[in-house]
Amino acid sequence: MKYTKIFLSAAMLLALGACSKQAPAPAVIPQPASIEQKGSAYQIPDAPMINIAAPVPDSERLMGAITEVWPQAALKPDEGADISLSISPSLEGVTSPEGYTLSVTDQGVAIEALDGAGLFYGLQTLAQMNREGQGLIPGVVIVDEPRMEYRGLMLDISRHYRDADFIKKQIDAMAQLKLNRLHLHLTDAAGWRIEIKKYPRLTEYAAWRPEETWKEWGENGHRYCNATDSTAHGGFLTQDEVRDIVAYAADRYITVIPEIEMPSHSGEVLAAYPELGCVPVADGQDFCVGNEETYEFLQDVIDEVIDLFPSHYIHIGGDEAGKQGWRNCTRCQRLMRQKGLKDVDELQSYLITRMEEYVNSKGRDIIGWDEIMEGGLAPNATVMSWRGTEGGIRAAHGGHKAIMSPGAYCYLDGYQDAPSTQPQAIGGYLPLEKVYSYNPVPDTLASDVRPMIIGVQGNLWCEYIPTAEHAEYMIYPRLLAIAEIGWTPQEERSWADFKPRAEKFNEYLASQGYHVFDLATEVGNRPEATQPVDHLAKGKTVTYNRRWWRQYPCNGDSTLVDGQRGGWNYNDYRWQGFLSHMDVTIDLEKVEPITYIGATFMQICGPDVYRPESVVISVSKDGESYEELKRIDMERVVDDEVTFTEFAWEGQSEARYVRYQADASSGVLFTDELIIK
Numbered sequence: 001m002k003y004t005k006i007f008l009s010a011a012m013l014l015a016l017g018a019c020s021k022q023a024p025a026p027a028v029i030p031q032p033a034s035i036e037q038k039g040s041a042y043q044i045p046d047a048p049m050i051n052i053a054a055p056v057p058d059s060e061r062l063m064g065a066i067t068e069v070w071p072q073a074a075l076k077p078d079e080g081a082d083i084s085l086s087i088s089p090s091l092e093g094v095t096s097p098e099g100y101t102l103s104v105t106d107q108g109v110a111i112e113a114l115d116g117a118g119l120f121y122g123l124q125t126l127a128q129m130n131r132e133g134q135g136l137i138p139g140v141v142i143v144d145e146p147r148m149e150y151r152g153l154m155l156d157i158s159r160h161y162r163d164a165d166f167i168k169k170q171i172d173a174m175a176q177l178k179l180n181r182l183h184l185h186l187t188d189a190a191g192w193r194i195e196i197k198k199y200p201r202l203t204e205y206a207a208w209r210p211e212e213t214w215k216e217w218g219e220n221g222h223r224y225c226n227a228t229d230s231t232a233h234g235g236f237l238t239q240d241e242v243r244d245i246v247a248y249a250a251d252r253y254i255t256v257i258p259e260i261e262m263p264s265h266s267g268e269v270l271a272a273y274p275e276l277g278c279v280p281v282a283d284g285q286d287f288c289v290g291n292e293e294t295y296e297f298l299q300d301v302i303d304e305v306i307d308l309f310p311s312h313y314i315h316i317g318g319d320e321a322g323k324q325g326w327r328n329c330t331r332c333q334r335l336m337r338q339k340g341l342k343d344v345d346e347l348q349s350y351l352i353t354r355m356e357e358y359v360n361s362k363g364r365d366i367i368g369w370d371e372i373m374e375g376g377l378a379p380n381a382t383v384m385s386w387r388g389t390e391g392g393i394r395a396a397h398g399g400h401k402a403i404m405s406p407g408a409y410c411y412l413d414g415y416q417d418a419p420s421t422q423p424q425a426i427g428g429y430l431p432l433e434k435v436y437s438y439n440p441v442p443d444t445l446a447s448d449v450r451p452m453i454i455g456v457q458g459n460l461w462c463e464y465i466p467t468a469e470h471a472e473y474m475i476y477p478r479l480l481a482i483a484e485i486g487w488t489p490q491e492e493r494s495w496a497d498f499k500p501r502a503e504k505f506n507e508y509l510a511s512q513g514y515h516v517f518d519l520a521t522e523v524g525n526r527p528e529a530t531q532p533v534d535h536l537a538k539g540k541t542v543t544y545n546r547r548w549w550r551q552y553p554c555n556g557d558s559t560l561v562d563g564q565r566g567g568w569n570y571n572d573y574r575w576q577g578f579l580s581h582m583d584v585t586i587d588l589e590k591v592e593p594i595t596y597i598g599a600t601f602m603q604i605c606g607p608d609v610y611r612p613e614s615v616v617i618s619v620s621k622d623g624e625s626y627e628e629l630k631r632i633d634m635e636r637v638v639d640d641e642v643t644f645t646e647f648a649w650e651g652q653s654e655a656r657y658v659r660y661q662a663d664a665s666s667g668v669l670f671t672d673e674l675i676i677k
């Protein structure tokens, strides 16, 4: 933070004397780019006078934002107001229409900006300072503007439907955090969530299922039902509700971006309109790309969506297509021959490019998940990078815009604390500090590529999030970190400075009825992961009698003997994966007395990660003849827990070679260290 303190003159101290309280230093999220402490504090009265100097665009919207904080505020159309807003054609230090300056003197608070958005964000900063100081605003000059133009939150309302009130409540919090894009994941196999007049079965059937939760729905075979069935669960946004949400968001300078999934994650559409699937056998999730009716349907839907959402971007999904049905479909195969498409990736690219042309013809652009690059990226597409950052960076190198939402930092559906203390989540371990550590535009990127990375987004997928309260619990406080990543210059960000601000903001959200995760209860990372472990095998040579799984090599040969224990999840580069079978031998270099040999395995059944059902530990002095020290058999228990189980031998022995074999009937084994004492 550029935070310049200057010594107060005697005259200033006298002026301050009018205020008996000390104004607190500004503690704002996201941290403004520059705060200079300068001049007098100012006490905003309960019924402040507001001057909105003409010409200010959106003055009604701005007055709306003011009365949310000061319900008794009144307009005073000349000098001498407590808060004055004005537009300037140029402002030193501000280049973005979302930027602003905020100056406090003993005469009042003045906010200037290039556009209405900047004034709105200046007001958000002022509102936070007002809260902090109970109306006493410290004497400061703030010059502030966002680091990135796109600062988003994605809500998945397909897996569990969330209504308009829930969405508006999140919009309220987003606005205070200066987030400006709400991406609604409106369609997925678990339920279609937007009224489309031309296709009534989407909302009479595809929006409903017999089971309340996504998990039960999956366990019972992914069935749908009629809206009128007494056991129907689900719902959808009517077009009137959509218009209302879009307008509510616009009043808070937030654009709502609709996502209509294609060509996959569309099982609910195929259930309602089976003719849109492949022949002779439909893939349960993928549209038939070779069927002209698919384009008719998608274009009709896009027509209605474009009418409802003024957003420049329409998100067309594009992720995780199985593509299996296409390989065996007479129509898809015919299209591939006709168009000379060499594989199913190019077939997907054909659909995306054709839909992009359609969206472009309406004056809009598409965003797609990073899989839309497979088979060739549509010419004007913006890529939303989720499987890491490589997709976004590759797109940026190719001259495309990219929005970063990598799973490891931005997926708000992962555990935010020790799994045993949390409601079941999809997996992962993403505490607030890890979200905050993310830098979407590292200095290592070429300078011409950096501007193509236009934003950052937190994604809340809701497979394991059945209630509104749970959804908020996963969003807050992690969304605070996303907001600061997107707004504050990287060099002004510091975890130590952010953490107490986040605690305060989180408490405030709780006081406003948000169901936040309470940072005061945070347990933190797995204790074993927080300090290195020393043991006989550390740094010794490991022979892999069976290779690790190539998707999770971790640090290769050294992983199991590097003295580093793993954290709550296997994607922290501490855990090595094995496809059902692990078999390694460690050479201690000389015969040693041994009292312990053990390894810990993680189990999290959702992603097929299991502890072994059998472990054999043997030792040898010469590397030829082995003595079996211990054999452990354990029945598989499938449950919702994340567990860590140690499989170990303890006793007295002497050996130079230690062999450790672990086997599971299916799935992946993950272990972090083979400890020998």
Ligand code: ACM
Pocket (backbone or CB within 6 Å): 319, 320, 369, 386
């Ligand atoms: C995604 O998480 N499938 C975009």
Ligand code: ZN
Pocket (backbone or CB within 6 Å): 277, 278, 279, 287, 288, 289, 290, 291, 325, 326, 329, 330, 331, 332, 333
């Ligand atoms: Zn087909």
